Amino acid sequence: MGQCHFVIDSMVSGRSWGGFRVVENLSLNEVKVLARTMTTKTMLAGIPMGGAKGGVSVSGTQYDRGELLRFVSKTVGPYLKRRRYFVGTDIGFTESDANCLYEYSGSKMKVFSGNMTVGETCATGIAASLEYLQSNDICRFQKRTVALEGFGRIGSSTAQLLSSRGFCIVAISNLAGTLYDRQGLDVGELVSIWTRTPQAILSTYSKNHDAAVVLPREALLSVESEILIPGARALVIDEKEAEQVKARVVCPISNAPLTLLGEEKLARRGIVSVPDIVSNSGGLIGSFAQHLGANTTQTRTVICDVITRNLDYLFANLPVKGVPKKIAAAAALERLEKIKKSERIGMLKFLSPWIRTLGLHALLYGFKEYLGLKMGG
Numbered sequence: 001m002g003q004c005h006f007v008i009d010s011m012v013s014g015r016s017w018g019g020f021r022v023v024e025n026l027s028l029n030e031v032k033v034l035a036r037t038m039t040t041k042t043m044l045a046g047i048p049m050g051g052a053k054g055g056v057s058v059s060g061t062q063y064d065r066g067e068l069l070r071f072v073s074k075t076v077g078p079y080l081k082r083r084r085y086f087v088g089t090d091i092g093f094t095e096s097d098a099n100c101l102y103e104y105s106g107s108k109m110k111v112f113s114g115n116m117t118v119g120e121t122c123a124t125g126i127a128a129s130l131e132y133l134q135s136n137d138i139c140r141f142q143k144r145t146v147a148l149e150g151f152g153r154i155g156s157s158t159a160q161l162l163s164s165r166g167f168c169i170v171a172i173s174n175l176a177g178t179l180y181d182r183q184g185l186d187v188g189e190l191v192s193i194w195t196r197t198p199q200a201i202l203s204t205y206s207k208n209h210d211a212a213v214v215l216p217r218e219a220l221l222s223v224e225s226e227i228l229i230p231g232a233r234a235l236v237i238d239e240k241e242a243e244q245v246k247a248r249v250v251c252p253i254s255n256a257p258l259t260l261l262g263e264e265k266l267a268r269r270g271i272v273s274v275p276d277i278v279s280n281s282g283g284l285i286g287s288f289a290q291h292l293g294a295n296t297t298q299t300r301t302v303i304c305d306v307i308t309r310n311l312d313y314l315f316a317n318l319p320v321k322g323v324p325k326k327i328a329a330a331a332a333l334e335r336l337e338k339i340k341k342s343e344r345i346g347m348l349k350f351l352s353p354w355i356r357t358l359g360l361h362a363l364l365y366g367f368k369e370y371l372g373l374k375m376g377g
Contacts, residue, residue: 002026002057004075008085009035010050012339015083017042017284018052019090020076020098022068023233026057030234037234037255040277040332044310047288048339048350052085069100077105087111088287089118091233114290116299118283119157122253125282126158126229127165128304129251129274132311139249139272141226145184147171147247149220150231150254151201154283156194158229158253163187167227173220174198179205180223181212221245230257230276237262245271252276258325267323275328278310292354292362302357 005028008016018038031053038051054076056068079085080102087098088111098111116124133139144167148155151172159169168184176198179185186209193201206212221228221237221244228247230237234256237245242258242265250266251274252258258266258273266273282303289302310328317327339350355362 002059004054004056004072005031006052006054006075006079007031007035008050008052008079010039010336011084012042012048012050012336015048015086016050016052016079017047017086017088018054019088020053020072020093020101021055021090022058022092022097023055024057024059026055031055033234033256037277039336040329041281041284043332043335043339044277044328045281045285045288045306046350046353047284049086054087055090065097066100069097070104073101073104076101077107080105080109081107083107083109112287112291114287114294114299115296116286116290117153117157118287119153120161121286121299121303122154122280122283123158123161124286124300124303125307126251126253126279127161128282128307129279129311130162130167130227130249131165132308133249133272133274136311136315138315141248143226144168145170145225146227146229147173147220147223147225148229148231148253149173151190151194154253155231156191158231159187160191170225171220171223173217174201175217176202177217178215178220178223179212180215180219181209182224183211185209185212227251229253232257235259239265242266242269242271245269248272250274251279253280255280260323260325263323263325267321270321273324274311275314275325277325277328277332278307278314281307281310289354289358292358294358294362298358302354305357 018035035051035053038053042049042051056072089095095111102109134141146162146167146169148159148169151174163169169187170182170184171178171180179202193204202214206214221241225247227249228245229251231253237258239261242262249272255276263273285303285306286299289299314324314327318324
């Protein structure tokens with residue numbers, strides 16, 4: 001069995017929230033970065049929880065799933081049982097895995113599931129970010145062309161939503177390579193085969209479409225598109241890779257895909273880089289909103305409202321050639337310090353906007369869960 005890494009970056013009222021992943025070559029440093037990313041995301045979203053992240057580094061796929069989850073439960077189980085850590089899905093880790101982990105840890109909790117899926121809420125956040133850039137003249141798209149990294153449940157949902165809103169998906173990539181058609185890919189056809197192996201997706205589609213070509217995986221950065229949506233591992237786009245980007249906007253759907261040097265390179269080149277802690281926060285916001293009783297319409301509205309509010313702040317305070325991620329992260333950590341100084345008052349401030357937007361359900365649940373005398377016990 002591989003190494004299990006678990007990091008709680010911060011706690012708010014004794015609680016932390018973050019996904020768990022099962023991937024190859026997972027380092028402790030990557031998990032630390034992702035845990036800090038969760039802290040900044042929750043603070044910007046106004047969600048009264050700290051950030052955490054966990055994962056197992058595995059080699060290949062030849063392992064017993066149940067044995068792996070029991071192994072993980074030895075590390076994270078005590079935190080799950082005491083409600084100090086709320087686990088979410090991530091790369092290689094499904095809702096079923098999370099529920100098994102709760103069971104093996106001796107907790108009666110289960111992963112919350114609302115009407116909107118994680119893929120749909122994440123896609124809503126990406127769409128809201130891109131529409132904001134266009135409507136506020138931060139970047140005017142001519143052809144609305146998109147290069148998308150990853151085509152799993154989140155990537156496919158994002159492609160579907162953007163396509164329905166007039167964006168043209170010209171490239172997708174997966175572990176096997178990059179599929180590219182400058183005239184646009186048939187998203188509906190890709191969705192119909194997305195559960196096949198990465199190689200089969202690319203080969204099947206390219207055989208049916210003469211204009212579609214299969215390129216190396218790294219070619220996604222340099223294909224002709226206005227928008228690049230990174231969607232894989234953390235810290236994979238460094239200064240060298242950022243130099244190859246041809247898009248005018250980078251809008252991540254994955255956590256922390258760019259290194260600081262990568263972010264700085266994009267800023268120097270005049271490429272708009274939407275901070276991942278804003279652009280991909282739709283999943284986090286949507287999950288919390290639905291947990292407080294939001295219906296589908298309310299969930300979509302609150303995702304767009306929170307992301308718009310954060311982007312308003314970001315671009316109002318961004319200096320020329322400044323790095324957006326630095327501004328967003330600093331604001332998030334400032335909010336964390338404020339809430340630590342007066343946690344119970346901070347809780348109320350955090351929950352008030354949710355209560356005003358979502359009504360009685362949020363009021364009842366919010367006070368019970370976050371303003372009780374004993375939290376997370």
